[in-house]
Amino acid sequence: MTLLIDFSVIMVLIVGIWQFRMPSKARFGNLTAAFSLLCAFFLVLYRSGIIDGSVVMVSLAGGAIAGYAVARSVSMIQIPAMVAFQHGAGGVAAFLVSLVELTRGGHALDLMREVSGVSGLTIGALTFSGSMIASAKLANKIRQTPQTLPAHNLLMLVNIAAIVGVGTASVYAPADSLFYLYLAQIGLSAFFGILFSMRIGGADMPVLISFLNATAGLAASFCGLVIGNQLLIAFGATVAASGSILTHVMCTAMNRNIFKIILPEVKRAGKPLKKAAG
Amino acid sequence: MSNLILMAGVFLVSFVVGYVLICRVPSLLHTPLMSMTNAISAVTLLGALLLFSLPTTRLEKWLGSLAIISATFNVVGGFAITDRMLGLFRQKGPSE
Incomplete structure (x- = not known):
C-alpha cells in the first residue's frame, strides 16, 4: 500500500x-x-511523527519566506546566479542530513547505508562550494574567467585521493573519532568543489550549472539511501538523470567535449589575445 | 537486504524514466527545466524532516533546522523562479 x-x-x-x-x-x-x-x-x-514541531515549523516558514521573497525580487539578469545559489542551498541540506544521520547511526548502520551516507556528504559538500563559486562568478562578484592555480591538476588529484582516503577511513575508524572524520570529509569535498569550478568560466558556465544540478540530485538520492526513503531516492535519481542529460546536450550544442571543460589544458595566458589582435 | 535491492531498483528505474522524459524536451525549454529540477533536487527536505522523527540532541536540532531552512529555500525559490521564467515565455511568445 x-x-x-x-x-x-x-x-x-x-x-x-x-x-x-x-x-x-x-x-x-x-x-x-x-x-x-x-x-x-x-x-x-x-x-x-515529528517531535520538535515548533523548530520544524519555524525553519520551514523561514526558508519558505526567504526563498519566495528572493525569487520574486531578483531581476531577470540575476536569475542564473540565483539558480546556482539555490543549488548550493540544496547541497547544504544534503550534506547536513547525511551528517546527522551518519553520526546518529555510526557503525550500527549497515555498510551500504554508511557508504551512501559518506557519498552524500561528499557530493553534497562539493555541490555546495562549487555552486557558491559558480553563483559568485555569474553575479560578477569574482572574476568570470577560468582561474588556474599552479599545479592545479596535481592538487585536484591529491584532493581526490584525500577524499577517498578519509571516506574509507571513516568506515573503519573507531566510533568516537567518526564525527571529526566526517567534518574533515566535508571540508575536503568543499575544497574540491572550489578547485573544480574555479577553472570553468565564460561560455562554459551553463554546463557547470547543469553538472551541479546532476550532482545535487545524486546527493539527494544518496541521502534517500542512507535514510531509507524511496521517495527521496526516486526524486533524486530523476534529477540526476535530467542533469546529466542536460549537461551532455549543452556540451553538444556548443560543440565542446565535456572532458575538455572539466579538465582544461593549461594554456599560457595572453596567447589567444595576441592572436586576436594580429 | 531485500530493502536494499528495492532501493537500488527504485534508483535505477527513476534514472531511466528521467532519461526517457528529458530526451523529449525541446531545447527551448532546457533552461526552465534545469531550474525546475533544481527545485526538485531539494527533496532532501523530506530527509531533513525525517531527522526530527526521532529524539534529537541540541547539535542535531541546529543542523537539522539549518538543513530544513536551506532545503525550503531551494524548493520554494526554485519553483517560484521557474514560474517567473515560464511566465516570461508566455508574454514573449505571441508578440514575436
Missing part, C-alpha cells in the same frame, strides 16, 4: 516533467511538479 502511494506521487512528478514537451504547457507542468513535492512532503509528515 505504501509503495502504491509512493508510486502515485512519483507518477505526478513524471506527469509534471512530461508537460515540458510543449512550451505552452510548461508552466502547468512546473506547478504539477511542485504539487507532487508537496504531496511527498505531507506524506512524510503523516507517516512519521
Whole structure:
C-alpha cells in the first residue's frame, strides 16, 4: 500500500516533467511538479511523527519566506546566479542530513547505508562550494574567467585521493573519532568543489550549472539511501538523470567535449589575445 | 537486504524514466527545466524532516533546522523562479 502511494506521487512528478514537451504547457507542468513535492512532503509528515514541531515549523516558514521573497525580487539578469545559489542551498541540506544521520547511526548502520551516507556528504559538500563559486562568478562578484592555480591538476588529484582516503577511513575508524572524520570529509569535498569550478568560466558556465544540478540530485538520492526513503531516492535519481542529460546536450550544442571543460589544458595566458589582435 | 535491492531498483528505474522524459524536451525549454529540477533536487527536505522523527540532541536540532531552512529555500525559490521564467515565455511568445 505504501509503495502504491509512493508510486502515485512519483507518477505526478513524471506527469509534471512530461508537460515540458510543449512550451505552452510548461508552466502547468512546473506547478504539477511542485504539487507532487508537496504531496511527498505531507506524506512524510503523516507517516512519521515529528517531535520538535515548533523548530520544524519555524525553519520551514523561514526558508519558505526567504526563498519566495528572493525569487520574486531578483531581476531577470540575476536569475542564473540565483539558480546556482539555490543549488548550493540544496547541497547544504544534503550534506547536513547525511551528517546527522551518519553520526546518529555510526557503525550500527549497515555498510551500504554508511557508504551512501559518506557519498552524500561528499557530493553534497562539493555541490555546495562549487555552486557558491559558480553563483559568485555569474553575479560578477569574482572574476568570470577560468582561474588556474599552479599545479592545479596535481592538487585536484591529491584532493581526490584525500577524499577517498578519509571516506574509507571513516568506515573503519573507531566510533568516537567518526564525527571529526566526517567534518574533515566535508571540508575536503568543499575544497574540491572550489578547485573544480574555479577553472570553468565564460561560455562554459551553463554546463557547470547543469553538472551541479546532476550532482545535487545524486546527493539527494544518496541521502534517500542512507535514510531509507524511496521517495527521496526516486526524486533524486530523476534529477540526476535530467542533469546529466542536460549537461551532455549543452556540451553538444556548443560543440565542446565535456572532458575538455572539466579538465582544461593549461594554456599560457595572453596567447589567444595576441592572436586576436594580429 | 531485500530493502536494499528495492532501493537500488527504485534508483535505477527513476534514472531511466528521467532519461526517457528529458530526451523529449525541446531545447527551448532546457533552461526552465534545469531550474525546475533544481527545485526538485531539494527533496532532501523530506530527509531533513525525517531527522526530527526521532529524539534529537541540541547539535542535531541546529543542523537539522539549518538543513530544513536551506532545503525550503531551494524548493520554494526554485519553483517560484521557474514560474517567473515560464511566465516570461508566455508574454514573449505571441508578440514575436
